[in-house]
Amino acid sequence: MSHIPAVEAIPAGIVNLADHEQHARARLDDNAWAYFAGGAGDEITLRDNRAAWDDIRLTTRVLRRLTGGHTRVQLLGRTLAHPVLLAPVAFQRMAHKDGEIATAYAAATHGAGLVLSSQASVPMEQVAQAVLGEASRGPLWFQLYFQHDRDFTRELVQRAEQAGYEALVVTVDAPSSGARDRERRTGFRLPAGISAVNLAGLPPQAPIALEAHQSRMFDGLLATAPSWDDIEWLRGASRLPVILKGIMHAEDARLAMAAGASAVIVSNHGGRTLDTMPATAAVLPRIRAAVGADYPLLVDGGIRRGTDILKAIALGANAVLVGRPYVFGLANAGAMGVSHVLRLLRDELEIAMALTGCKTLNEAGPDLLFG
Secondary structure, three states: OOOOOOOOOOOOOOOOHHHHHHHHHHHOOHHHHHHHHOOOOOOHHHHHHHHHHHHOEEOOOOOOOOOOOOOOEEEOOEEEOOOEEEOOOOOHHHOOOOHHHHHHHHHHHOOOEEEEOOOOOOOHHHHHHHHOOOOOOOOEEEEEOOOOOHHHHHHHHHHHHHHOOOOEEEEOOOOOOOOOHHHHHHOOOOOOOOOOHHHOOOOOOOOOOOOOOOOHHHHHHHHHOOOHHHHHHHHHHOOOOEEEEEEOOHHHHHHHHHOOOOEEEEOOHHHOOOOOOOOHHHHHHHHHHHHOOOOOEEEOOOOOOHHHHHHHHHOOOOEEEEOHHHHHHHHHHHHHHHHHHHHHHHHHHHHHHHHHOOOOHHHOOHHHEEO
């Protein structure tokens, strides 16, 4: 059995996700803070993600009968209690000793979907074992980075299947890491005892002999980067639905559909890869237009309020993912901190729905937005 996290108290004065972030700064050392809170380059995209949701205005409707209202949504054949999933975040034991186990317990308690990072600091089997028996849990998905060794990637996928994960979320927007200045300034390193445990045993990549005119990036690092052919290979190698995370261009969304992806996630990697990319809130309507009305579409990036969730649904998303906020909650109070973040988002979403006259999220369309 997996370790059951201890019950910890939420620090006094925390009433929203911004409070969680502020309190977490005092609990995380500079090394962990640079990793979890930082973005790429000048962090323009990191800031724009947040600002874009703030710039969207909601329209109220009044005197509507809302008895029987709810936050339930349909996603990939399942009914979710609410449209909030926890995005894949690596090395969560840097934030709290219980790491991904605490996150999984909190997600299951609130019926939130959980996407476990392939760079998790707890074995995928332990995380699955902790929550698969919970009747009210949300979806359990495994995030996949293609590794340079195809056989190892296949084994990783097979482990996820055998452990009980229900979909593969392939991150497609990071063939290279971004230029993360905060991490470079702090000399980021993984603390002793923390590693990407699910990648243990990955054979080292054989060095590539480069000619003088060749690039270490394009002819070296990117020589084993995945392509659309790899998505086709993955669909043949696994029975699990494949979801592509990191779609920010309408043509890529159409290619994802053509490649058989079951859903796409509009994401700029939380501003951690290419700086000056547009905010996900700005791109979301274009992707919805590209894939049509019925294709499953999720979004992440800068979501901090229940109003943001409602705006995302109105712009065309079926569900949203949050990343940094729950890690800050984890740092503050372990499983209880993650649980508190989810509870705040759920409560704020219901308030926003009530005050805009939405009985269900099916009623949240573009006419809910002002302008």
